[in-house]
Amino acid sequence: MLERKKLKGGTQVTFVLPADTPDGPVSVVGDFNHWNPAAHPLIERGDGTRAASVALAAHTAHSFRYLAAGDYWFDEAHADGRDGANSRVHT
Template identity: 35%
Template sequence: MAIKKQFLKSKPICKVTFTVAAKEANNAAVVGSFNEWNAKSAPLKKLKNGSFKGTVNIEANTSHEFKYLIDGTFVNETEADGYAWNDYAGGENSLITV
């Protein structure tokens, strides 16, 4: 799993590329407070090597909770900026700060 951040000079936006290894999976998405936990707004594309990858524009100078949704199962990012307890989910969510 990996996260790559690219800050734009012309706008207060950060292009965040999410990559998750899931060779056996059919579908993957990144969901979080930056997209109202909507899997349809941030699907990840399956690559030939079996990983999934996608880029999301996130407003700069913000912090968000997120998870990967892989074949209906929520998975945390191992390289997240941190983790936050979420009572609704009954577990920790990954954190990203841009």
């Protein structure tokens, strides 16, 4: 799931997954963090989900995917679109 919060000149996008699906650590990787899995690991929240937030410039589009333990790549079911194998988010 994607959550959005308007910021001055941009949008904070929060990437949200259930706490245990998939099992183990998960990161969101994309063109906004140079596809670096260490840049935005999802952290557990009190509501039973885990999330990572990224501030993105207004009126932009970005490709991303999730990377879980065991080199398991997967997409966001509620993404704004697709870019080949990647999910897309628009701000």
